[in-house]
Amino acid sequence: MSWVSLFSGGKDSSWALYRAQQEGLDVERLLTVHPAGDSYMYHTPATHLARLAAESVGLPLVEVEPDDFGADDVPDAGAQGDAEIEPLEAALRDIAAEGDLTGVTAGAVESEYQTSRIEGLCDRLGIDLFAPLWQRDPETLATEMLDAGFEIRIVQVAAAGLDESWLGRTLDADALAELRALNDEYGVHILGEGGEFETFVVDGPHMDRRIELEFTTEWEGTRGHIVVEDAWLE
Structure with missing residues (x-):
């Protein structure tokens, strides 16, 4: 029953990780995506600090460094979001291939744009999503x-x-x-x-x-x- 926490070091992903641990979920590693440019899907500033945060948390960190997600590379925002989810899905598939992957944690609060794509990813991989901030005040x-x-x-x-x-x-x-x-x-x-x-x-x-x-x-x-x-x- 292993979980991966989608993690940037920001408050929302950190809160999702903390709440997962409080709920007794076995979070075995963190996963950070480092966009090379502007991103519709991911937290972008200072993501390199996630390495220090992971050390303090005491969990191994998987880092994904995909190509630039510039708006010129895709026809619209929806297509860019779909493209951005691909390297994350590939990384999770690799993790799942190593053993049992139960689910991921995510820090989305109100963004349907982000959450719908993460939900789709989870459906394709057959894993659960723990999103404790979703639709909260x-x-x-x-x-x-x-x-x-x-x-x-x-x-x-x-x-x-x-x-x-x-x-x-x-x-x-x-x-x-x-x-x-x-x-x-x-x-x-x-x-x-x-x-x-x-x-x-x-x-x-x-x-x-x-x-x-x-x-x-x-x-x-x-x-x-x-x-x-x-x-x-x-």
Whole structure:
């Protein structure tokens, strides 16, 4: 009864992993996809940090580095999503060939685009999907993450109301209150589900050692991201 956790190191995939462990699912490894370019399916910023996170979690990491998923390579967003799922499916087929694969965990909250493709993948492989965030109230989820002891850093922003000061900021109760106000004013999703912001979990109950980051920021007028210059386990 072995499970694979689809894992970027961000808050949603980390929460799915944590909840799976709480439910007693035997998660034996993590799997990270490193898109070379923009992606409709996958978390993209700082995915190389998943290696440190996996070390802290204490699970082996499978890394998938497919070709660039640029929008020019396929005719539309739907076709791109279908193309992007292929290397993930191939990696899971290889894992299944090694022994019994029961299912995968995923951190989708509201995205039908992502979830429908992962569900299709699971159907084709004959495995289960554990998606504990799916259709949950975003603010309740955020509060549960903070109450559980997740330390979440914001690594990328791309939405009205989110300026450079948010880059590298800890997603805590004060930040959550500000996001609630930005949701009212601009429609910013409280969990960043629409790509408004991306995160990385530097510490949590599923991790043995905290991750320390040294970074600079890059701001492009309306959006920006952190540039990690060094990262290590405390």
